[in-house]
Amino acid sequence: LKRCRLGLLGLGTVGTGLLRLLDRGGEGLCERTGARIEFVRALVRDTGKPRAVEASKLTLEPADIVESSDVDMVVEVMGGIEPARSLILRALAAGKPVVTANKAVLAAHGAEILAASQAAGKPVGFEASVCGGIPLLRAIATGLVAEEVEELVGILNGTSNFVLTRMYQDGLDLGAAVGMAQERGLAEADPTLDLDGSDAAHKLVILAEVAFHTAARFDQIEREGIAGITPTDVKVADEFGYVIKPVAVARKLPEGLDLRVHPALVPFTHALGPVSDEYNAVLVRGHATGETLFYGRGAGSLPTAAAVLSDIVELVRHPDWRIPWDPAKSRPVVRAPGKSRYYLRLPVLDRPGLIGKAGTILGEHDISITHAEARLAEGGEGTGNLMVLTHAAEEEAVERALGEIVGSAILAGDPLSLRILE
């Protein structure tokens, strides 16, 4: 039986979950994996904090993990950019394979880390960095190795999916739904990275790099958050057969990669329609297998730890294992010129001729309306919303038209535009 002694960087939710899985897995896990996986030591910030782990297995000194002779593999579950990045690089330089669950450091420094991995001849596993418990990266890299992936559409952020689901099912407004997510431990005290699309964009970078065998850049991804969405939008979408979901889209184009994160109206019948609460899902479209969907828990202690453990087992069994990702092959992130149908909400003062005025401006930008409707706000003293559904329109045309509508002084607030997923 091979032996693999683990050193953990961090002992928070994921690290603790990993220890639980190792305890529970016991002999069965040894048998299935052909290896005895042992926890040796964890780097923590405070050795005094009460934990289920004996004090002799905790250290404040990074070298006890990344450069210690009794650690065979380093598991980075501390999160954040630094010191995670430096410690991963030190572990590789010391000849240790690394497993990480850290999407932020991979999205920002993936190329550097992969180059260090190649230079050291030691692999880096990062299944847990995208969609936690869903064995997604491995499925794409090995199960779909014959596939030319053309498009990925996914729900990558569980927090914003939970928030929009609660707005939809319980009629909450955004603030109350965020509060509920925080109560349940699904959102941080500062939920900005979840709600503004940054977290999903981190994962989209990694996913696109694996699916398209190329490098992508986080800072080039177009991101729209969900902060502007109101109960009215959720309700109107529902009336038209849609549910608003926080989606991430990656397309391979001849001129580069089109990567974007934004909320969208998803038809009830779409594969992503039933993906609710904190669940994640990714739909992969390719030339050979058509549509394949992966759905499951994208976060949480045990699901993420299960993904970490699957990487540990893979690297023990196949020390040469790697996801074919070549950071040297970079493709620019581009904006595809494609068209979408749109849902627009224009907060207006209730005056005659508004639909005519807005419709005229939209028409001048070649945007056809399929439905327009004014709704007065309850007790809104003459204010309300003008809802518009459009035929397929150019993104830039919609932006220009909205700019002109804003300039025309008929609005009582910021307009909202959401794409409709087909």
Add this chain to the structure above:
Amino acid sequence: LKRCRLGLLGLGTVGTGLLRLLDRGGEGLCERTGARIEFVRALVRDTGKPRAVEASKLTLEPADIVESSDVDMVVEVMGGIEPARSLILRALAAGKPVVTANKAVLAAHGAEILAASQAAGKPVGFEASVCGGIPLLRAIATGLVAEEVEELVGILNGTSNFVLTRMYQDGLDLGAAVGMAQERGLAEADPTLDLDGSDAAHKLVILAEVAFHTAARFDQIEREGIAGITPTDVKVADEFGYVIKPVAVARKLPEGLDLRVHPALVPFTHALGPVSDEYNAVLVRGHATGETLFYGRGAGSLPTAAAVLSDIVELVRHPDWRIPWDPAKSRPVVRAPGKSRYYLRLPVLDRPGLIGKAGTILGEHDISITHAEARLAEGGEGTGNLMVLTHAAEEEAVERALGEIVGSAILAGDPLSLRILE
């Protein structure tokens, strides 16, 4: 670059699809896989048939594939039990790794084939044998390696799913829907194995063996086909918020495995509810990751070939690769004593007191009714159906009660009972 020369047993739909993927994959595939995968020769039954492959690459002699020195790996895509079984065993004995898409031979002779693989020290890949293009076995065996799978619920047979979907969406009766499936190449001239649950049971054996790390026996699986389902059942199910789906269920119990294949009423909101037409899906429930769903094309030339190719790549890159499946560890197939809610349809002669009589018999077997309703057949001259929805009831109690109802001479035809999936 490693080189892998393929010998194909069979050159039908899947074999031809594989050649197309190899042609198209070209240099990109070599780069991603670190190997040059070449087609050398295929065993066919008729070398005279017009094909896209040059005649010099066809043979009628099995030894040219399984025992030839210029073949590094054997790909079995001929289907059926014999000669597939013998040729796989000969290939292994000749020291060649084997990739097979053949669920029938694995369900019937998996233990023998795996034992031969272990004896020869050469792996057998069989990703394509279950759910074609969905990278399911690999995901369970490696991605969910840390998981203790508790239950699998899936739609494993695309043909019967297509048939039920057309009955639901187009109002067809079973015969017409089967005819449509045959026209589209989704059903054989004799569709028995698809419709009676045998094909799904083949796949369930393999899936359960991989998920539960044990051996199972095809002939012990309880199978119910979809032949008794009428447009009335589909319509009534819809009215109550269900869609009828051909499901396969595997549960791990202390006393063994509970494996069954049967149509069931699935709630619209269930993860399997939106899985329509020829698509397959499998929901995996486990202690760590909770629910994970895999969805995609379960059959067809390119999807199945993509799964075959993923195995080829895996075995080239990792010659020691294997799915941890120990045929020596057998668990009996058992019937779990659990309860289900049921939908019952009793074809009756339209006489007073029927609901009372049927209800009394059901009640005597501890089966509570939540809804009972008699519907006259249009132009049915006094015949009709009595539909019953029950609370959770023991399977054996339902069988005994139905037997008694049949014996009570109130029926005008065979009753139908379908479980309701929660």
